[in-house]
Amino acid sequence: MHDIKWIRENPEGFDAALQKRGVAPQSAHLIALDEQRRLHIAKVQEAQERRNAASKEIGKAMASKDMETAEKLKAEVGELKNFLSEAEEEERRLNQELTTALSTLPNIPLESVPLGQDENDNVEIRRVGSQKNFAFDPKEHFEIGENLGLMNFERAAKIAGSRFTVLTGALARLERALGQFMLDLHTTEHGYTEVMPPLMVRDEAMYGTGQLPKFTEDLFRTTDGRWLIPTSEVPLTNLVAQEILDGRTLPLRFTALTPCFRSEAGSAGRDTRGMLRQHQFLKVEMVSITNAENAIDEHERMTACAEEVLKRLDIPFRTVVLCTGDMGFGAQKTYDIEAWIPGQKTYREISSCSVCGDFQGRRMNARYRVEGEKNTRHVYTLNGSGVAVGRALIAVIENYQQEDGSIIVPDVLVPYMGGMTKIEKVI
Incomplete structure (x- = not known):
């Protein structure tokens, strides 16, 4: 607003x-x-x-x-x-x-955001990690998962239709392990407070973060008028809606691992195979509630927290700053982190970290009081994927695939996998 x-x-x-x-x-x-x-x-x-x-x-x-x-x-x-x-x-x-x-008007970009029309005008600011040289032609994640007998799209379609996946056995555990690893990293090392929020929210919450009224077609609505969350940014940010905070408590940092639900209304024909674009997916979200003075530094900090996930997993990635034509509705500036996907031989978005200024704070009427000042100020908000768990699973499967079709478990995930170091075909 x-x-x-x-x-x-x-x-x-x-x-x-x-x-x-x-x-x-x-x-x-x-x-x-x-x-x-x-x-x-x-x-x-x-x-x-x-x-x-x-x-x-x-x-x-x-x-x-x-x-x-x-x-x-x-x-x-x-x-x-x-x-x-x-x-x-x-x-x-x-x-x-x-x-x-x-x-219905989008947020206005910061001066440091590059001008441009679409994703082709985004600007890469760094690359981290080296792309692995495979001695064989690397497969895509859905080929690997299906060959292992641990990823099934036909059964998912029978139950729910297209853009769903059934994971079983070690791959189901690997996805769970990724989410737990991310939560532990953000809560024990990055200073975020873990939250288990509602997965259904009211109109006011969707309005507060900018999903309504503009993006109704991208959302799923329940029969009693609530909305399934497209990201836990919605409930996490709205934790402070209609409140006046003590400015001395800022920043507040929240994180959550939740299912997310999106209609993918504008993605017909895109990424129809595999897990890249699903109606339901897991994501670890990071949200910061802060003030005008610290928002830009908090944006850099949040992006570094998301990048650290990929560094620990040893997944090559690049970070780009989105141009004015490719930014989300509520963002003033956005960094996208893109993981290297060997099967597609390209980088794909795995995290998006945005600073929104007081755009959401005004919509939520969320304010804070500065000591010694009579008037209150609207909070500044930030949100970022820390990271998308399903896409992290894809990156791990493809970057750690072996010629025999097995998958090596990244070292940081071995404790979460009960000591398992390799995922092999179900016999």
Whole structure:
């Protein structure tokens, strides 16, 4: 959500920032809506003041037995009451019209974000790890998993339809091990507090993080009007919704391992084989609630936490900064971390870490109080995958595959696998 006061004071800057994201100028329209709202509020206040004054004048007229004046004043008060009754509904309508207009506009990018149209304009900032030289042609994860007898898409389709997977045995345990490893790393070394949040949320929570109203088609809704979470960013960020925090407690850092649910409405025909793009998947999420002064440093810190997961797994990766045309709706700046996938001979996104400024804080009305200041400030929020567990599983399967079709278990995961060091075909 944008600050209309800031837009009024910086209309050209606001339009220029939106233009970087391919959005037409909006300030004139927004300011006009706000002006209409403000004029109406002024009329209401004037009418309330006149009603109060006229009510007092009625008493004086009655006391002096000036019944003609009293009756005129009573008629005037009646008209004012009727106006104020209708004006209340009009004020709600004008407020909602402005709120709707503001809520459908994306966040404005930071100056350090590169200009661009799509993923082809993203800028690589570093590569970590060396791509393994295989003595054979590496297979894709679904070939390896199916050959091992531990990954089954046909059974998943029989149960739930397309874009689902059934993992069994050692591969099911490997996915679980990855999630546990990530949680342990973030909670014991990176300072995040583990949370087990609801997997279904109300409209207000989806609105607070920016999924509603713009991205309804990407979500799954329950029969009682709740939403299945597309990411635990939603419940984790909304932990502070409608609250006023003590600024001395910031930053707050939360992490969670949850299933996530997405309709993948815009991905028809993309990644139809395998586990890369699923309706249901596991993800470890990181969320930070902080202030304006520390948000940029927190963004770099969060990205480093996500990168550390891949470093410990010894998975080659690269980190890119997304251009203005490829950023998510609520982001001011985003780093994507892309793991090397040998079977596809390319890097694929495994984590996305974004700083959102006070964009979500305003939508949630989440604020903090600075010691010595009378007014409160809206919190700054950040979110990042730490990392997508299903995609980490793909990266491990493909990077640790052996010529005989087995998979070596990364050293950091061996304790989580009960000492198992290799995954072999089920006989």
